[in-house]
Amino acid sequence: MxxxxxxxxxxxxxxxxxxxxxxxxxxxxxxxxxxxxxxxxxxxxxxxxxxxxxxxxxxxxxxxxxxxxxxxxxxxxxxxASMSPSEIEEIFEFRGLVESKLIEYAVEAMTPESLELAKDYCEAFAAETDPAKWGDLNRLFHSALYRDSGRPYYLEIVQGANDRVERYVRAQLDLTEGMARAKRDHDAILDACFKRDARKAVTLTAAHIHNAGQALIRFLRERSEG
Amino acid sequence: MxxxxxxxxxxxxxxxxxxxxxxxxxxxxxxxxxxxxxxxxxxxxxxxxxxxxxxxxxxxxxxxxxxxxxxxxxxxxxxxASMSPSEIEEIFEFRGLVESKLIEYAVEAMTPESLELAKDYCEAFAAETDPAKWGDLNRLFHSALYRDSGRPYYLEIVQGANDRVERYVRAQLDLTEGMARAKRDHDAILDACFKRDARKAVTLTAAHIHNAGQALIRFLRERSEG
DNA sequence: CTATAGTATATTGGATCCAATTTAGTATAG
DNA sequence: CTATACTAAATTGGATCCAATATACTATAG
Incomplete structure (x- = not known):
């Protein structure tokens, strides 16, 4: 209602x-x-x-x-709006493509302030116990990572893509063990950023999004069958 | 008015x-x-x-x-809305990223009908003398190429990106020799599609968009100085 | 003559009212 | 009892009116 x-x-x-x-x-x-x-x-x-x-x-x-x-x-x-699993899968594929590029551009340019900000959100995300807040912190973490990319249009598009699938991500995080992997992924990405290892950050980001998407799709298909 | x-x-x-x-x-x-x-x-x-x-x-x-x-x-x-050259440049970079992927997905899946359609638009584009219609035919050509990609979300995003810059592209095509290269590019891309050479189609598409963007930026900067 | 204050006009933002359409409910024919 | 036609209620789409704000204009002080 x-x-x-x-x-x-x-x-x-x-x-x-x-x-x-x-x-x-x-x-x-x-x-x-x-x-x-x-x-x-x-x-x-x-x-x-x-x-x-x-x-x-x-x-x-x-x-x-x-x-x-x-x-x-x-x-x-x-x-x-409701999305089919295949539509959701497409969005995650798209996010992987665009966010990988974003992190590549951002890693070189990241200021110490952005790194600290990302670190803060990363830790807050890992420590948070209220599922309702995971989505916010997850988004804040990623946007802290990307904010120095100098690509406002990419950011706008990524935001729109995230908006469309976030409700499903939240539903899954509430009910599965996806959080554990998300935390590890975030730590690894953040570490690559601190080391200015753009290539690694790209690889990790692509894998992070891909894995999250696959887990979500499995979750949705299971639920639709059960 | x-x-x-x-x-x-x-x-x-x-x-x-x-x-x-x-x-x-x-x-x-x-x-x-x-x-x-x-x-x-x-x-x-x-x-x-x-x-x-x-x-x-x-x-x-x-x-x-x-x-x-x-x-x-x-x-x-x-x-x-008005866009600065750097904003336009970002859009073209983005288009290159996403449309390259689109053509990659599409080449394998393209039906004979889509190939014929793309060919028709390509020829119509090359033969058209009215600048006002170039933009339409250009868009029709590309969307014929991408339509079998099975990626509706990508298409939606690409359409939005094109919408934002199309007015500038048209202004440039009206006044420069950009048409000649565009025609050659289109022919080459279409040829790669007919030969199911995805890799080549990707390379050509990326270059096509990149070159168009660079030409447009040069054009805009010149005009703003003149 | 210039700058500033004040007023009138134009324009947007929002509320209320009416029209068009859908949906739920009812009656009736078979 | 079921299906269809009809009517009433609910809902959206659009028009008109009023309020809030910005802009253009005018007058006046210096």
């Missing part, structure tokens, strides 16, 4: 419109898996939730649609 | 809303370079143009914003 959304979205900045706030809250709820896939999002219920009219809600939904997080059918409504 | 838009957008399908029609028309106008970069798009003028209210216009603009084709400032309006 949309009414269960725990909206943490405060004004991100002074220039945020109502539409922006709603967009962020809905995107967050979808990414975190707080809304079931296939669930229809009623304009009126979202509007009531925020005590606004449907206008900004509709604009937010258009943006979500453009990003592929919801699908819309005229006069019927928008539903939370 | 927005009033100069030659709207060719008829209903794409029976399920198209007014917002969809306006979105397509604006996207088309931006991509084709019919609107100057930095030009502000007034909701009211677009609405008048289509004889509708501002509501569907605003929804269309939100979608364009989500795709990076316009940028919006609260209470000021949306303007046609």
């Amino acid at each position: 949309a009414s269960e959304l725990n909206l943490k979205a405060v004004n991100l900045s002074l220039t945020a419109s109502t539409s922006d706030v709603i967009y962020d809250a809905l995107r967050d709820a979808i990414i975190r898996g707080e809304m079931a896939e296939g669930e229809t999002i009623r304009q009126e219920s979202v509007a009531r939730l925020f005590s606004v009219s449907r206008i900004p809600v509709r604009e937010a939904l258009k943006r979500l649609e453009a990003q592929g997080l919801v699908t819309s059918v005229r006069y019927k409504g928008v539903v939370v | 927005a009033s100069e838009l030659n709207l060719k957008a008829v209903n794409l399908s029976l399920t198209a809303s007014t917002s969809d029609v306006i979105y397509d028309a604006l996207r088309d106008a931006i991509i084709r370079g019919e609107m100057a970069e930095g030009e502000t798009i007034r909701q009211e003028s677009v609405a008048r143009l289509f004889s509708v209210s501002r509501i569907p216009v605003r929804e269309a603009l939100k979608r364009l914003e989500a795709q990076g084709l316009v940028t919006s400032v609260r209470y000021k309006g949306v303007v046609v």
Whole structure:
């Protein structure tokens, strides 16, 4: 139910419109898996939730649609997008391709501050016991690694790709032992970055994403059979 | 001026809303370079143009914003996005990375129909004398090459990347000798596809995109100096 | 003459209302 | 009892109106 959304979205900045706030809250709820896939999002219920009219809600939904997080059918409504295992597999393959390049560009350019930041997030991720926070820390870790790549467009695209699959990743991390491997992978990638070993970082990143994708696909196929 | 838009957008399908029609028309106008970069798009003028209210216009603009084709400032309006040479360069680099992979996947899987289609577009592109149509045929050619790749997400991303730079490519093709090389490149790529030589197709595609990008950057820098 | 304050206009953001369509429910024919 | 036609409720799409803000313009002080 949309009414269960725990909206943490405060004004991100002074220039945020109502539409922006709603967009962020809905995107967050979808990414975190707080809304079931296939669930229809009623304009009126979202509007009531925020005590606004449907206008900004509709604009937010258009943006979500453009990003592929919801699908819309005229006069019927928008539903939370759902992805087949093969679609998810494609996204992971794509992430491997692009994020490998990103880490290659970033390793040479990484500042000490970024390295420290990545280290902090890496440790926080390893120490975190609340599954709900793993996704955030995982994302923060990777974006700390990539931030000096000098490739804003790549980052934008990778963010979009991650957005589409994050809900599935979270569901899996909650229920499997994927965390253990993720921690080891992160440590190894971070180590390669500290040593400025771009080639190794690339290899490890590609393997990290590939393995995570394969584990997720196995998980989803098992669950769909069970 | 927005009033100069030659709207060719008829209903794409029976399920198209007014917002969809306006979105397509604006996207088309931006991509084709019919609107100057930095030009502000007034909701009211677009609405008048289509004889509708501002509501569907605003929804269309939100979608364009989500795709990076316009940028919006609260209470000021949306303007046609403009890209710096370095941003354009990044897009071309990105395209090279992703489209190389796409052609690799596609070459093995290409059906005779797709090969014929690509050949037709390639020839039409080479024979076309109207610069306004080069962009369309160029895009059709490449999408015919990629369509059997089995990678819908890659295609979606590549389309978005192309959308952002197409206006600049068109401006350059209109004014330089870039066409000649483009034709030769296309012939060579198509030949490699017919011979199922994936490796060669990859190399040629990467070079094709790289060269086009470099030529475009040179063109833009010259023009900004002149 | 220039700079600044203040006002009027234009434009965007949002709310409310109406129209178009779908969906749920009901009655009726077979 | 089932299937179909019809009606009512719910929902989305769009139009019109009002509020918030920015921009252009004017007047006035210096």
